[in-house]
Amino acid sequence: MKKILACTIGNCVHVAGTMNFLTLAENEGYETEFLGIGVSVDELIKNIKEKNPDIVGLSYRLTPEPLAKILEELSSKIKKENLGNITWMFGGTEPTAKVAEEFNIFNKIFYGYEDIDEVIAYLKGKEYKDSEEYPRDLISRIKSKYPYPILRHHLGLPTIEATVESIKKIAESKVLDVISIAPDQNAQEYFFEQDKMDKRLDGAGGVPLRSEEDFVKLYEAAQRGNYPLLRSYSGTQNIIKFADVLKRTINNAWCAVPLFWYSELDKRGPRKLKDAIAENQEVMKWHGERNIPVEVNDPHHWSLRDAHDAIGVAAAYLAAYNAKAMGVKDYVAQYMFNVPAFISPEMDLAKMLAKIELVESLQDDNFRVYRQARAGLASFPADLSQAKGQLAASAYLALAIKPHIYHVVGYCEAHHAASHEEIIESCKIVRGVIKNEFLGAVDMTKDKNVLERKEQLIKEANIIIDAIKAIGPKDKDPLTDPETLAKAVKVGILDAPHLKGNPACSGKLNTRVISGALYAYDNENKRIIPEEERINNILKTLNI
Secondary structure (H helix, E strand, O other): EEEEEEEEEEOOOOOOHHHHHHHHHHHOOOEEEEEEEEEEEHHHHHHHHHHOEEEEEEEEOOHHHHHHHHHHHHHHHHHHOOOOOOEEEEEOOOOHHHHHHOOOOOOOOEEEOHHHHHHHHHOOOOOOOOOOOOOOOOHHHHHHHHHEEEEEEEEEEOOOOHHHHHEEEEEOOOOOOOEEOEEOHHHHHHHOOOHHHHHHHHHOOOOOOOOOOHHHHHHHOOOOOOEEEEEEEOOOOOOHHHHHHHHHHHOOEEEEOOOOOOOOOOOOOOOOHHHHHHHHHHHHHHHHOOOOEEOOHHHHHHHHOOOOOOHHHHHHHHHHHHHHOOOEEEEEEEEEEOOOOOOOHHHHHHHHHHHHHHHHOOEEEEEEEEEEEOOOHHOOOHHHHHHHHHHHHHHHHHHOOOOEEEOOOOOOOOOOOOHHHHHHHHHHHHHHHHHOOOOOOOHHHOOHHHHHHHHHHHHHHHHOOOOOOHHHOOOOOOOOHHHHHHHHHHHOOOOOHHHHOOOOOOOOOOOEEOOOOOEEEEOOOOOOOHHHHHHHHHHOOOOH
8 A cells, every 4th residue: 555645745735636536546445645735845855865665645735935945845856866766746726836847856746637547547556648558448448537527529520620629629628438430320221222212301300421431430530539439329229240340440349239119119220129139139149149238228219209207217127137147247237317307306316226126136256246337418598697507507416326427418408519629628617527526425325215215216116127027938937038119119017108009008197296306107097007907907907
């Protein structure tokens, strides 16, 4: 265990930065001691000789001119006492840091504008310079920073050229770890059948990628700055062929694939539901065999269509269960907050904690779960000032679940697609929130109401899962059997109000937000339908 001594020097009394640094160091396993404020050079040298530290951290945040004389004295006494083998660090304002540069004392200088992830990287011994490569795969990137989350944002402008230039600017800003490429809908559906594309829709919903060379251009644009990882939305047809293209061209950081969706259920593809489930499972298996992390994004798809909270929790478990069954080793569990937009923060957090408990119950030596949090787009107002507030508020709530990845949603997305300037600004807003959260946040996960709702949702989600098991065959695992899963949708075990009129599902579910949470609701009798009652009614119609 390395030991750090730290203090402010001269007559500087600004101690907050030093104390925050020592807290981060303790979290990384260092032994730390704060010597005090305004410590003289002689007192500092005396403490170093007595306590034999590995690292000495000094801070000075006042007018820079007097600092030169202090450091001149310190430099002389370091040489006299043979203390040059110690690692010396300096932290201050940019003007005082520039004075510190002039003396050949410090191994590391902090200028006051570094983010916490940079400090953590230094403490982990993983500081990166422009000439060095950053971690080039998702898991290594996460491990290099955690407990600071890596940041992700999506990008897909209407032309290849604009997207390439934006990637370059974002990479050079070093604020983002993962750029999620959004291909336009034509590319997602018809990349291998481009004669079927409606050219009038080029650039609708993302960047019009039409060749492997287009993907390579995006990858090459990211090879600068902090070398952000790239990933892309999956296709909605020929998904495994599309996955192979993504692996070979942009080294896809992880795959995001649904279990039920991109099918007749949401009309984003022509596949029948049972066929879509089977093919989506094959995509999970393909990536698992190649040790590529996988995200199964079903839970928020159900919630975005106003399925009640218990279905969202059950869907999270089903998604992770299927990924594990298909051989996925590293699983990215996405937790989308603010869905629906009027859910209360208290009940929202309870829903996420219920999901986490069920999903992470599946962990073992061969199945590792990484938490990814984000805000729901529908919660963002069109007023851009208010939207910045929502971005910050949602991020602060989401940090309560200690995510490995924070998916930044640009504050302007409810109004227009984010430019690179707005992506960079949004990431800086979130970084500011993270910086404050790391000072020591109230642990909202211990709140009594949150815990009560979490336990209720776990119970209700298990009722849903048990119902799916009950309608399945005895000779197969019903939770991975495409026919059983499709049947669960058809009979209404899994349902959502927005699916009314869809022949692939029941479409009978009504829901309502009550006291900040979303419940199954009986419109005729104006009451919440308990989940056990809802499921029993469905099973009775099936004579189960």
